Amino acid sequence: MMHEGIFSLENKSIVVTGAAGLIGSVQCKALSDFGASVAVCDLNYEAAKEIADTLNEKSYPVYADVTDTDSLIKAKEIILSNTGRINGLVNNAAINDVFSDKSSVLEESKFENYPLELWNASINVNLTGAFLSCRIFGSAMTEKNGGSIINVASTYGLVGPDQSLYKDKSGNQMFYKSPAYPAGKGAIINFTRYLAAYWGSRNIRVNTLCPGGVEDSQDENFINNYSKRTMLGRMAKPEDYSGAVVFLAGDSSSYMTGACLVIDGGWTAW
Numbered sequence: 001m002m003h004e005g006i007f008s009l010e011n012k013s014i015v016v017t018g019a020a021g022l023i024g025s026v027q028c029k030a031l032s033d034f035g036a037s038v039a040v041c042d043l044n045y046e047a048a049k050e051i052a053d054t055l056n057e058k059s060y061p062v063y064a065d066v067t068d069t070d071s072l073i074k075a076k077e078i079i080l081s082n083t084g085r086i087n088g089l090v091n092n093a094a095i096n097d098v099f100s101d102k103s104s105v106l107e108e109s110k111f112e113n114y115p116l117e118l119w120n121a122s123i124n125v126n127l128t129g130a131f132l133s134c135r136i137f138g139s140a141m142t143e144k145n146g147g148s149i150i151n152v153a154s155t156y157g158l159v160g161p162d163q164s165l166y167k168d169k170s171g172n173q174m175f176y177k178s179p180a181y182p183a184g185k186g187a188i189i190n191f192t193r194y195l196a197a198y199w200g201s202r203n204i205r206v207n208t209l210c211p212g213g214v215e216d217s218q219d220e221n222f223i224n225n226y227s228k229r230t231m232l233g234r235m236a237k238p239e240d241y242s243g244a245v246v247f248l249a250g251d252s253s254s255y256m257t258g259a260c261l262v263i264d265g266g267w268t269a270w
């Protein structure tokens with residue numbers, strides 16, 4: 001079915017990284033529903049394939065590791081051989097810290113002890129991965145067609161983490177949100193402004209989407225604590241970001257660049 005109207009993405013070839021994730025997979029569905037050909041890119045090819053199978057017939061899975069230049073160049077070649085062009089890019093791929101020893105998470109996650117390897121791993125995927133993806137996929141957006149890049153940050157790219165969220169019911173701190181995630185997400189917002197200014201003359205628009213936390217089987221205490229911090233009194237559903245990604249990827253946002261679209265249930269507004 002052809003999709004018409006101001007939100008139509010027909011004839012757009014859109015690359016989504018981290019596309020097999022909680023938010024990425026739902027974004028792929030929205031982009032596909034509005035007519036885009038979606039390159040469903042992820043480290044996890046099998047999961048990307050399963051998602052692509054549920055999308056329109058123009059969409060397909062692609063293996064891509066955003067930290068590896070060669071892998072991104074290969075992914076770009078596959079995409080260009082499928083569609084001949086790239087009109088949009090959604091940089092979702094990101095990691096959260098994984099502490100190997102669960103018994104020492106509280107100690108290890110303290111700023112004073114936070115392992116340098118975790119800092120480097122987080123910055124490598126969450127920030128350098130977006131930089132490389134923009135450079136490699138963005139370079140295929142031509143002056144004639146322009147393009148739209150959406151970098152995905154977070155509430156924690158705008159404000160510092162509220163460490164009290166990570167306390168149990170009795171008030172004991174379970175772990176600390178680490179410094180790397182907010183540092184990377186904050187940097188993404190200004191990297192976006194850099195690139196919007198740099199590529200404005202080529203009609204490539206670059207914006208940041210700042211999502212708030214999605215409910216995803218966290219413990220009840222966390223969900224309650226988080227919900228109270230939002231004006232809407234709840235965590236997000238992945239679908240809460242679908243309209244935004246369709247808007248940012250398409251011509252309906254044609255005069256928007258260098259901006260940050262904050263969708264956080266009001267968390268940062270009071």
Ligand SMILES: NC(=O)c1ccc[n+]([C@@H]2O[C@H](COP(=O)([O-])OP(=O)(O)OC[C@H]3O[C@@H](n4cnc5c(N)ncnc54)[C@H](O)[C@@H]3O)[C@@H](O)[C@H]2O)c1
Nearest residue numbers: 018020021022023024043065066092093094154212213214
């Ligand atoms: N889920 C939330 O509550 C939330 C809140 C705010 C911001 N965000 C941001 O939204 C984006 C999507 O989040 P999500 O919840 O869908 O994450 P997720 O963890 O569910 O999915 C992330 C995906 O990225 C992939 N990935 C990891 N490393 C990769 C690499 N090197 N190359 C390619 N792919 C890689 C993973 O395989 C996974 O499919 C992220 O940038 C995240 O930081 C999420």
